[in-house]
Amino acid sequence: MSDKLKVEPPTLPSGGWGSVQEVATILLHERVPIKDSRLLMNQNKPDGFACVSCAWAKPAHPHPFEFCESGAKATAWETTSKTIGAEFFARHTVTSLESWSDYALEDQGRLTVPLRWDAATDKYVPIDWDTAFAEIGAALRAAQREQVVFYSSGRASLETSYMYQLFARMYGNNNLPDSSNMCHESTSVGLQKSLGVGVGTVALKDFEHTDCIFFFGQNVGVSSPRMLHQLQDARRRGVPIITFNPLREAGLVSFTNPQSPVEMLTGQETTISTQYHQLKAGGDTAALMGLCKAVLERDDAARARGDQRVVDAAFLLEHTHGFDAFKAAVRACPWPDIEAESGLTRAALEAAAEVYCGAGAVMAVYGMGLTQHRHGVDNVTMLVNFLLLRGNIGKPGAGVCPVRGHSNVQGQRTVGITEKPELAPLDRLAEQYGFEPPRKPGMNTVEACEGILAGKVRAFIGLGGNFIRAVPDTARMEAAWRALPLTVQVSTKLNRNHVIHGKASYVLPCLGRIEIDRQHGIPQAVSIEDSTACMHGSRGMTEPVAPTLLSEPAIVAGLAKATLDPNPRVDWDAWVADYRRIRDAIAVTYPAIFHDFNQRMWTPGGFRKPLGAAERVWHTQSGKAEFTVPRSLRTDPDTESRDPAALRLFTIRSDGQFNTTIYSPDDRFRGIYGSRRVLLMARADMTRRGLAEGDTVDVTTAVSADAPRRVDGLRVVPYDLPEGCAAGYFPECNPLIPVWHHALESKVPAAKSIDVLVRRAGADQPAA
Numbered sequence: 052m053s054d055k056l057k058v059e060p061p062t063l064p065s066g067g068w069g070s071v072q073e074v075a076t077i078l079l080h081e082r083v084p085i086k087d088s089r090l091l092m093n094q095n096k097p098d099g100f101a102c103v104s105c106a107w108a109k110p111a112h113p114h115p116f117e118f119c120e121s122g123a124k125a126t127a128w129e130t131t132s133k134t135i136g137a138e139f140f141a142r143h144t145v146t147s148l149e150s151w152s153d154y155a156l157e158d159q160g161r162l163t164v165p166l167r168w169d170a171a172t173d174k175y176v177p178i179d180w181d182t183a184f185a186e187i188g189a190a191l192r193a194a195q196r197e198q199v200v201f202y203s204s205g206r207a208s209l210e211t212s213y214m215y216q217l218f219a220r221m222y223g224n225n226n227l228p229d230s231s232n233m234c235h236e237s238t239s240v241g242l243q244k245s246l247g248v249g250v251g252t253v254a255l256k257d258f259e260h261t262d263c264i265f266f267f268g269q270n271v272g273v274s275s276p277r278m279l280h281q282l283q284d285a286r287r288r289g290v291p292i293i294t295f296n297p298l299r300e301a302g303l304v305s306f307t308n309p310q311s312p313v314e315m316l317t318g319q320e321t322t323i324s325t326q327y328h329q330l331k332a333g334g335d336t337a338a339l340m341g342l343c344k345a346v347l348e349r350d351d352a353a354r355a356r357g358d359q360r361v362v363d364a365a366f367l368l369e370h371t372h373g374f375d376a377f378k379a380a381v382r383a384c385p386w387p388d389i390e391a392e393s394g395l396t397r398a399a400l401e402a403a404a405e406v407y408c409g410a411g412a413v414m415a416v417y418g419m420g421l422t423q424h425r426h427g428v429d430n431v432t433m434l435v436n437f438l439l440l441r442g443n444i445g446k447p448g449a450g451v452c453p454v455r456g457h458s459n460v461q462g463q464r465t466v467g468i469t470e471k472p473e474l475a476p477l478d479r480l481a482e483q484y485g486f487e488p489p490r491k492p493g494m495n496t497v498e499a500c501e502g503i504l505a506g507k508v509r510a511f512i513g514l515g516g517n518f519i520r521a522v523p524d525t526a527r528m529e530a531a532w533r534a535l536p537l538t539v540q541v542s543t544k545l546n547r548n549h550v551i552h553g554k555a556s557y558v559l560p561c562l563g564r565i566e567i568d569r570q571h572g573i574p575q576a577v578s579i580e581d582s583t584a585c586m587h588g589s590r591g592m593t594e595p596v597a598p599t600l601l602s603e604p605a606i607v608a609g610l611a612k613a614t615l616d617p618n619p620r621v622d623w624d625a626w627v628a629d630y631r632r633i634r635d636a637i638a639v640t641y642p643a644i645f646h647d648f649n650q651r652m653w654t655p656g657g658f659r660k661p662l663g664a665a666e667r668v669w670h671t672q673s674g675k676a677e678f679t680v681p682r683s684l685r686t687d688p689d690t691e692s693r694d695p696a697a698l699r700l701f702t703i704r705s706d707g708q709f710n711t712t713i714y715s716p717d718d719r720f721r722g723i724y725g726s727r728r729v730l731l732m733a734r735a736d737m738t739r740r741g742l743a744e745g746d747t748v749d750v751t752t753a754v755s756a757d758a759p760r761r762v763d764g765l766r767v768v769p770y771d772l773p774e775g776c777a778a779g780y781f782p783e784c785n786p787l788i789p790v791w792h793h794a795l796e797s798k799v800p801a802a803k804s805i806d807v808l809v810r811r812a813g814a815d816q817p818a819a
C-alpha cells in the first residue's frame with residue numbers, strides 16, 4: 052500500500068461535494084440495492100433506526116437528511132449485499148488470512164454462519180447454533196469464574212447490554228470491560244468526581260442558547276459530523292468557537308453543508324473556529340491553567356477598579372467546593388511554565404479568556420484529545436474548573452459536552468456494563484433475580500490485557516468490536532492472545548480478532564441494528580442512549596443479509612442458557628420472544644431512568660435520563676461541584692523520554708475509517724491518499740533530521756525498558772502541527788503504546804501521547 056502514497060493540500064471546507072461523492076462511492080462499492088439507499092432517509096428519525104456510527108444526539112425535529120458522510124458509510128458497510136459463508140472458509144486457512152489487511156478482511160462482506168476453528172485443517176468450519184452454544188457453555192462451566200472476560204464494544208443495544216451484564220454477573224464476575232475503557236472512561240471518572248455525574252450535562256437545546264463554545268481535542272467533521280449542523284447554526288448567530296487542537300482539522304476550520312442545495316450551488320461555507328490554538332499534544336491541562344489564570348487576573352483587576360466581578364462569585368459560594376485551594380494553585384503557577392507546557396503564548400490564552408469572560412453561557416465540547424492521556428482525568432476536571440469559574444454548569448446554553456464514540460457506548464454503562472461493582476445496582480439485581488451478584492471489582496480493558504499477558508485470563512467473550520486491534524501493545528497482545536484457551540466473537544464482519552484467535556475459537560455472526568429483527572415473525576425494536584443522555588427507539592429496516600443470523604439478544608440468551616444453571620426468575624426465551632419484556636425488566640432495575648420505557652422510547656428527540664448536575668444538584672462527596680487541583684502541568688512526567696530527539700506521537704482517525712474498520716486508505720480531509728502507513732511531522736522536525744516528504748522511517752517507543760516496541764516503514768508527510776509532536780493512524784501505530792501507558796485513574800490507554808524515536812528506515816541511530 053505504502054508506495055501509492057499521494058499527498059495533497061488538506062480539503063477545505065469539510066462537507067461539500069466531496070461528501071456527496073464519498074457517499075455515492077461507498078453505496079456502489081458495498082453494492083447496496085437502490086431501494087435500500089432510501090434507507091438513509093430513515094436514519095436518526097424518531098420512527099427510524101439509530102445510526103450505527105457515532106452517538107451524537109438525534110433531534111426531535113430532524114433535518115430531512117439526518118445523516119452524514121460517516122453515518123452513510125457505516126450504513127452501507129452494514130447493509131452491504133456482500134456475504135461470506137462456508138465456501139470462503141473452506142478455501143482459506145486461518146494462517147493465510149493473517150497476511151490480509153484489515154480492509155481486505157472486512158471487505159469480504161457480512162458473516163453468515165456460526166464457525167468453529169478446526170485445529171487439524173487450520174480452517175473455520177460451520178457448526179450449528181445449538182452445538183456452538185453447548186460447546187461454549189461447557190467450556191465456561193469448566194472455567195474458573197474470575198478467569199473469564201466479557202468484553203463489549205459500544206454498539207450493542209440497551210436490551211442486549213442489560214442481558215449481557217446479567218449473564219456475566221450470574222456467571223460469577225464483574226469482568227465487563229468495554230470500549231469505553233479505551234475512550235471516555237476519563238470522562239466517567241473525572242465528571243463523576245467533579246460534578247457527580249459520569250456523563251455530559253449539555254442537551255441539544257443548549258446549542259440554541261449558548262454564547263460561546265470551547266472545543267478541545269474532538270474532530271467533529273470526521274467523528275460526529277451531524278454536530279456540524281448545531282455548530283453551523285451557532286456560528287450564524289455569531290457564537291464564537293474557540294478550538295484547541297494540535298492539528299488544523301478541516302472540519303474545525305470550515306464547513307459546507309452537503310445537504311443544503313443553496314450552499315452547495317453557491318459554494319457558501321461557514322467558518323467554524325473563530326480562534327484556533329494549535330497547542331502541543333498533552334498541553335491541555337497547561338492551556339486550561341492559563342485560561343483560568345487569565346480569568347482570575349481579569350477578576351482581580353475588576354475588583355481593584357471596583358467593577359463587577361468577572362467570576363460568578365454567588366455561584367462559587369453556593370455551589371462549589373475547593374475554590375480557594377484551586378485559586379492558590381493557579382496563582383502559584385508561573386506563566387512561563389504554562390507557555391512551555393501548552394506550547395501557546397500567554398497572549399493567545401488571554402485572547403481566548405477574554406471571549407470566555409464576555410460570554411453569558413459557555414459550553415465546552417471535547418473528545419479523545421483530552422481523555423487519552425496519562426493525565427486524561429486531570430484534563431477533564433481542569434475543563435470543569437474552567438467552566439465553574441463563571442457558573443457555566445447547570446444553566447441554559449452552558450455545560451460540559453463530552454462527545455461519545457460508539458452509538459450506544461454511554462447507554463451500556465447506564466444498564467450495568469461496568470467492571471466497577473459500585474456503579475451497578477447489585478442489590479436490586481440480587482432482589483430482582485434471586486442470586487448473589489459478585490461484589491469484587493472486575494477487570495477493565497487494560498486489566499484484561501494485563502491478565503491475558505500474564506496468562507491469568509483463560510477465556511474471552513467479545514460482544515462486537517475488534518479487541519486485539521483496538522488495544523495497545525499489539526505485538527505482545529497478539530502473542531499472548533494465541534495462548535488463550537477460549538475466544539468467542541459475536542461479530543458482523545471478519546476481522547483481526549477472528550484470524551488471531553485462541554486455542555478454541557468461535558465466531559458467532561449476528562444481525563446488525565439496521566436489519567429487521569423478527570422473533571416469532573414479529574419485528575422487534577431496540578434502544579440506545581446518545582451522547583446527551585437521551586434514549587431512543589430504533590427499528591430495523593432491511594431484510595437480514597442471511598436467514599442463518601441470530602440477533603444479539605438471542606445469542607446472549609443462547610450462551611447464558613448453555614452456561615448457567617436455570618433460574619426461574621430469568622426467562623431468557625421469553626425475553627428473546629418479545630424485547631418489550633427486556634425493557635420492562637430494565638425499568639424494574641432502573642425505575643428512575645426507565646419507567647414506562649416501552650412508551651417513552653419513541654419520544655421524538657428521545658427521553659433524557661435525570662442528571663443532577665444539569666439542575667445544579669451535586670451528587671459529589673461534598674455535595675457541591677468540586678474544584679480539583681491538577682497534579683502537574685506536564686502531560687506525563689513519569690514516562691516522558693529524556694532523549695531530546697523524542698517526538699510526542701498522537702494517534703488519529705481518518706474519515707476513511709470507523710475505529711478498526713477501514714473503509715478506504717484515503718484521508719480526504721487531511722489530503723493523504725493511498726496509504727495509512729504514514730507519520731505526520733512538522734517541517735522543522737523533518738529538516739532537523741534531514742527527512743523529506745515521502746521518506747520511509749522506522750519508529751520506536753522511546754521509554755520502553757520492558758520490551759522493544761516498533762512500527763517500521765512509515766512514510767513521512769509534512770503537516771501543520773507543533774514542533775516536537777507527530778501524528779500517526781490508529782490502529783497502525785498501536786504496537787508503539789505500552790499497555791502500562793494509560794491514564795492514571797481511568798486506565799484509558801494514553802494513545803494521544805507516546806514518546807517515540809524516528810529513524811530513517813534501516814538506520815540504527817535515530818535521525819536526530
Ligand SMILES: Nc1nc2c(c(=O)[nH]1)N[C@H]1C(S)=C(S)[C@@H](COP(=O)(O)OP(=O)(O)OC[C@H]3O[C@@H](n4cnc5c(=O)[nH]c(N)nc54)[C@H](O)[C@@H]3O)O[C@H]1N2
Binds near residue numbers: 297300331334419706
Ligand atoms: N468517521 C468516524 N467516526 C467516528 C469514529 C471513527 O473512527 N471514524 N470513531 C468513533 C469513536 S469510538 C470515538 S471515541 C469518537 C472519537 O472521536 P474524537 O474524539 O474526535 O477522537 P480522535 O479522532 O481520536 O481525535 C480527536 C482529535 O484530538 C486531537 N488531539 C490529539 N491529541 C490532542 C491533545 O493532546 N490535545 C488536544 N486538545 N487535541 C488533541 C486530534 O488532532 C484529533 O483532531 O469518534 C467516533 N466516530
Ligand SMILES: Nc1nc2c(c(=O)[nH]1)N[C@H]1C(S)=C(S)[C@@H](COP(=O)(O)OP(=O)(O)OC[C@H]3O[C@@H](n4cnc5c(=O)[nH]c(N)nc54)[C@H](O)[C@@H]3O)O[C@H]1N2
Binds near residue numbers: 204546
Ligand atoms: N491508538 C489508539 N487506539 C485506540 C483508539 C485511539 O484513538 N488510538 N481509540 C479507542 C477507542 S475510542 C475505541 S471505542 C476502541 C474501539 O474498539 P472496538 O469497539 O473493539 O472496535 P471497532 O473497530 O469499533 O469494532 C469493529 C468490529 O465490530 C464488529 N461489529 C460491527 N457492528 C456490529 C454489531 O452490530 N454487532 C456486533 N456484535 N459486532 C459488530 C465488526 O465485526 C467489526 O469488525 O479503540 C480504541 N483504541
Ligand SMILES: [Mo]
Binds near residue numbers: 230234235455456
Ligand atoms: Mo471510542
